[in-house]
Amino acid sequence: MDSFQDVTDVLDYPMFVVTTATDGRAAGCLVGFATQISIDPPRFLVGLSEKNHTHRVALEARRLVVHILDADSLALARLFGEATGDDVDKFESCSWSPGPDGVPVLEEAPAWFSGAVRHHNVAGDHTRRF
Numbered sequence: 001m002d003s004f005q006d007v008t009d010v011l012d013y014p015m016f017v018v019t020t021a022t023d024g025r026a027a028g029c030l031v032g033f034a035t036q037i038s039i040d041p042p043r044f045l046v047g048l049s050e051k052n053h054t055h056r057v058a059l060e061a062r063r064l065v066v067h068i069l070d071a072d073s074l075a076l077a078r079l080f081g082e083a084t085g086d087d088v089d090k091f092e093s094c095s096w097s098p099g100p101d102g103v104p105v106l107e108e109a110p111a112w113f114s115g116a117v118r119h120h121n122v123a124g125d126h127t128r129r130f
């Protein structure tokens with residue numbers, strides 16, 4: 001029988017860039033572990049790795065912005081998925097503007113929405129925010 005990892009390796013998840021901000025600190029990373037979990041009320045779940053700079057900022061933040069990527073979003077995906085806010089300011093390398101609660105909205109993303117963080121839930125090595 002295939003291992004869990006063998007099976008999940010072939011899944012083709014949609015990709016998002018999730019940004020957040022608090023106390024003048026902004027953060028964001030590429031996220032595949034994310035999905036809508038309710039229609040009414042609208043709820044969206046984001047899985048952030050405990051290793052990420054974004055996770056640490058999001059622990060204190062009230063709001064996330066979820067950017068939907070498409071096939072033309074490779075540069076954004078690489079910037080937010082390969083670099084870490086521990087070492088670089090990703091927001092110096094892209095166009096953005098302050099959105100709700102000052103959370104950065106990336107101008108090159110084809111679509112985005114913003115949501116208040118209602119729950120934090122630890123699951124394995126990721127914390128779910130929805």
Ligand SMILES: Cc1cc2nc3c(=O)[nH]c(=O)nc-3n(C[C@H](O)[C@H](O)[C@H](O)COP(=O)(O)O)c2cc1C
Pocket residue numbers: 027028029030031032033034047048049050051052053054055080081082083084085086
């Ligand atoms: C294809 C792909 C999918 C990823 N999915 C997630 C994810 O669901 N959750 C997450 O926290 N990190 C995910 N990452 C990793 C982060 O985007 C990456 O480690 C990023 O550099 C972290 O940045 P930060 O330290 O500034 O938060 C993914 C990376 C790639 C390449």
